[in-house]
Amino acid sequence: MFDNLSNRLTSSLDRIRGRAKLTEDNIQEVLREVRMALLEADVALPVVKDFISAVKERAIGTEVSKSLSPGQVFLKIVKQELESVMGQANDGLNLRVARPAVILLAGLQGAGKTTSAAKLAKYLKEREKKSVSVVSADVYRPAAIKQLETLAGEVGVDFIPSDLSQKPIDIVNNAIDYAKKGHKDVLIVDTAGRLSIDEDMMAEIKALHAAVNPIETLFVVDAMTGQDAANTAKAFGDVLPLTGVILTKTDGDARGGAALSVRHITGKPIKFLGVGEKIDALEPFHPDRLASRILGMGDMLSLIEEAEQKIDKEKAEKLAGKLKKGKGFDLEDFKEQLQQMKSMGGMSSMLDKLPGVGGQLGNIQDKVNDKMFVQMEALINSMTPAERHNPDVINGSRKKRISTGAGLQIQDLNRLLKQHKQMQKMMKKMTAKGGMKKMMRGLGGMMPGGGMPGGGNFPKF
Structure with a gap:
């Protein structure tokens, strides 16, 4: 998300970042480029106008002229105004009500x-430690009820059955009674969508909202529709008292216009981002972190949180114990590390959150991609247990068998073995005195031009 905008903004702002003095002329030149970058990202025109006006007013004022490093202050102003457009800080769910807290999801069909609903249920269950029930009030799409039942089973939350013959209001009222008796903390209601906004649809969901009185009414909208997402959200907001927005399919949106337009046009906060197809691909929306990523400053907080949630701590502790005992880092351990990286969204997702990398991601995409890790894992799977635990026994004939079994070339296997040797060295540094500093220096080699830790290049599968 924001790849195109990030590249345009960082290249424009880089020219002004180191300036000792800012004038109205050079500020105007940069703001003109920033304006074009935002419009190309499909940010709504009123949002662009207000953003540029706010940055210009602050940049030409005393805030910059009295600074010892005006270029840096200008960048800070741009970041702060980006945060302001998107909502300043994370706006969480309000669940401080008598159980169950009812969350109503609304939106167009296909959003x-x-x-x-299932992703939010999983988030609340695992991150907020809530007991959750879900129900479908979509009586127009037969597959919707079955789909929610399947997903509820997948995430391990309570599914409340409903029937196409029932009225949506009856379905939800019955579900509330069921959730109360079951002492559930939260009830998530999935409602019917339509292909377009129409009066019947609005009247139905308005009546449902009035009858149910949910604590949260979230509008679910596809980020790939750009500024239309903000306009559709406003149309719903004129009828329903929305409390927030879930922006879906942001992983497929390279422009980011929706995220920068929704808050300004609707006045409602974006509460969550759908960042992929996997059932755990839902993130709380943090405007300050996203502004940092747009400007190529990275998002280490999100990366750390993701690592804490998704890395298997038991396996990590087991590996640490093994290394402390002086046992080697074998290919089975290497395979586990690849799987941990995949669970965190893959290398591209991780690099996007590292400072100084986000804006250059396109430049290194050919060198590091998730396909590379799939192929490395295939090579390891093609080995015998003895070969994984002791790679030194892999001779010419074994290499031919392993690479053929994985459907790859011998040179691909050679690169993997080289990478493993480099990882072994880095793991030894981690267990030595001052190991963390040495490891971080090694990780510096992952930056563009540096290759992988130990000085080797990225394997080009």
């Missing part, structure tokens, strides 16, 4: 409401 991803049913999937978002």
